[in-house]
Amino acid sequence: MTLLFDPFRELDRATERLLDSRQGPRLMPMDLYRDGDHYVLTADLPGVDPGSVDMDVDGQLLTIRAERTPRSKEGVKWLTRERPAGSFLRQLNLGQGIDTASISASYENGVLSVLIPVAEEAKPRKIAIQSGHATQVEVEASK
Numbered sequence: 001m002t003l004l005f006d007p008f009r010e011l012d013r014a015t016e017r018l019l020d021s022r023q024g025p026r027l028m029p030m031d032l033y034r035d036g037d038h039y040v041l042t043a044d045l046p047g048v049d050p051g052s053v054d055m056d057v058d059g060q061l062l063t064i065r066a067e068r069t070p071r072s073k074e075g076v077k078w079l080t081r082e083r084p085a086g087s088f089l090r091q092l093n094l095g096q097g098i099d100t101a102s103i104s105a106s107y108e109n110g111v112l113s114v115l116i117p118v119a120e121e122a123k124p125r126k127i128a129i130q131s132g133h134a135t136q137v138e139v140e141a142s143k
Contacts, residue, residue, distance in 0.1 A: 026084055026086065026087070026088050026089070027088070027089070027090060028043045028044060028045055028064070028066065028088045028089075028090050029043070029044045030042060030043040030044070030090060032092075034118075037117060037118050037123055038115055038116060038117045038118060039098075039115075039116040039117075039118070040113065040114070040115060040116070041092075041112075041113070041114040041116060042111055042112065042113050042114075043064060043090060043111070043112045043114075044110065044111060045066050045068075045088065045107070045110055045111070045112055046110035047068050047083065047110065048066045048067070048068045048088070048110065049067070049068075049069070050107045052066055052067040052068075052069075053065070053066045053107055053112060054066070055105055055112075055114070057094070057100045057103060060093055060094045060095060060096070060098070060100070061091060061092070061093055061094070062091065062092045062093075062094055062103070062114075062116075063089070063090070063091045064088075064089070064090045064091075064112065064114075065087065065088065065089050066087070066088040066112075067086070067087055067088070068083075068084070068085045068086065068088065069085060070085035070086075094116065096122070097118055097119050097121070097122030098116055098117070098118065098119055098122075099117040099118065099119040099120070102117045103115065103116050103117070
């Protein structure tokens with residue numbers, strides 16, 4: 001295996017680390033979409049121990065925290081170290097119409113999947129319209 005050393009690339013990396021304003025928790029990349037009566041959030045957390053993932057809801061604020069500990073071995077000389085270690089944090093304002101008591105999550109193959117159900121009162125429903133006559137007409141109410 002041949003390794004090429006680029007001193008300018010290493011200088012750029014060192015400068016980035018020194019000038020990095022994000023000394024706190026890092027963000028985790030995520031996707032969020034609605035599928036019928038629930039939202040699905042998936043967040044990439046490769047190399048994170050599932051036991052270090054913490055998720056809580058406070059009012060309408062969903063917070064996800066995770067920790068990736070750096071691998072270190074005695075006597076190892078690192079040639080490059082690009083995978084970030086430390087704390088990861090993501091917060092989302094869920095807004096109205098979410099059933100926060102029924103949120104569930106699973107972690108598999110480095111991906112955290114969160115199922116966020118829509119509250120029953122926020123789901124589209126049929127509304128019966130009464131007229132002066134005996135006939136009823138149903139119209140679909142949608143958001």
